[in-house]
Amino acid sequence: MKKYIGIDIGGTSVKYGLVDEKGSVSNKNSFKTKADDKTGLLDDLVEAVKEVQKIAPDVLGIGVSMPGVVQADGYLTTAGAIYGFYEINLKVLLEAKTGLPVKIENDANAAAIAEKWIGSAQGIHDYISLVLGTGVGGALVINDQIYRGAHARSGEFGWMIVEDDDIDVEMGSLNFRGATVIGLIRRYNQFSDEKIDDARIIFERADQDETLAKNVLKSYYHSLAKGIINLEVSFDPAAVIIGGGISANTEFLNDLNKMIESIKATHNSIKNLDLPEVKAAKLKNDAGMIGAVYQLINN
Known part of the structure; x- marks a missing residue:
């Protein structure tokens, strides 16, 4: 061996x-x-x-x-x-x-590329990988190879602008809207007297019908879903794989896919397209x- x-x-x-x-x-x-x-x-x-x-x-x-x-x-x-x-x-x-x-x-x-070897992308030749953590990182795999770009900066999906913010454009980026830490947790803490550092608390409070948690999650899913749709229509991947601690939450993946379908249904140019379902990375x-x-x- x-x-x-x-x-x-x-x-x-x-x-x-x-x-x-x-x-x-x-x-x-x-x-x-x-x-x-x-x-x-x-x-x-x-x-x-x-x-x-x-x-x-x-x-x-x-x-x-x-x-x-x-x-x-x-x-x-x-x-x-x-x-x-x-x-x-x-x-x-x-x-x-x-x-x-x-x-x-x-x-x-x-x-x-580890997911291609022994993870969720086995047998898939073209896919997008997103890692949701402090920010949003990722990679684009085309024909089994990492696409690096002209300056080795391909995959900086967190820099995409997904929401309007006339004061600070970066605050409308996927990093600040779709990441777990500077996206979901940061936005919850903006409106909460009690500061948290664990996204699981937001999900728990949403299940307990807390209005703030439910609204922040809805906004979070909406921004992340738009970013993923932008990537799917730009690169036509066979799969979108999400890593990071939040990807282990089945409720998160189910609700994210529902939001993607909801947005897609209102977009006449893509509503009849078969977009790949987002699934969790296998390797941790x-x-x-x-x-x-x-x-x-x-x-």
Whole structure:
């Protein structure tokens, strides 16, 4: 069984583990991200690689998932909250320090391609992946390949404008209307005396017939549904897959699909089209490691 090292660099922590050629992850561990310390974080990554190599000396390479604008050659134009890694070629640096082949992939792209390997997109060649978290990230897969765009910025779906806001255009973007944190939770907290940090509370309160929770959820679904419809009519995917913690909520997915159908029914040009149903991503916390290793194997 061929084995690889998977690494998922996040703003708070770095997860890593052993990934085999079938996508199974074992021997997982993590450490705190030194986001502003280029040398310190790079040293920590090398130590993590050595730790996994003690368990599996025959690993064939390293797949790294991380935020930011990641060029195909491993150059990081940006790196999200990992400010110490801006404008470096992480692939070149890690290969020099470990002697192993390395593949660097944007985290949303990695999660999307992991779903193709062993998740909800198996057997699907053209699909859109959305990740709902603090903001809205995602990826566009065409003919089994990640579409990166001219500047490696494809998939920044959160920047789409889905509502009018004459004062601050960004407040009408999908990030601020359809994300879980700066969308749903932020908007609920705007009108609530009690501040919350868990979207599940909003769903619970809506089930208890709280007017604020019901209204905020309706507005949230409406904005997110419009964004998804825009993507569906633009790219004609066979599937739309949603990841992020909220995707595990079956009530959320059912109500979102109902809202999409409701909006579609009032749009004469598309009301008779067969748009794909939105479904949940299968893979959770390990998706970044799995997808980065998949890209390593196939590149």
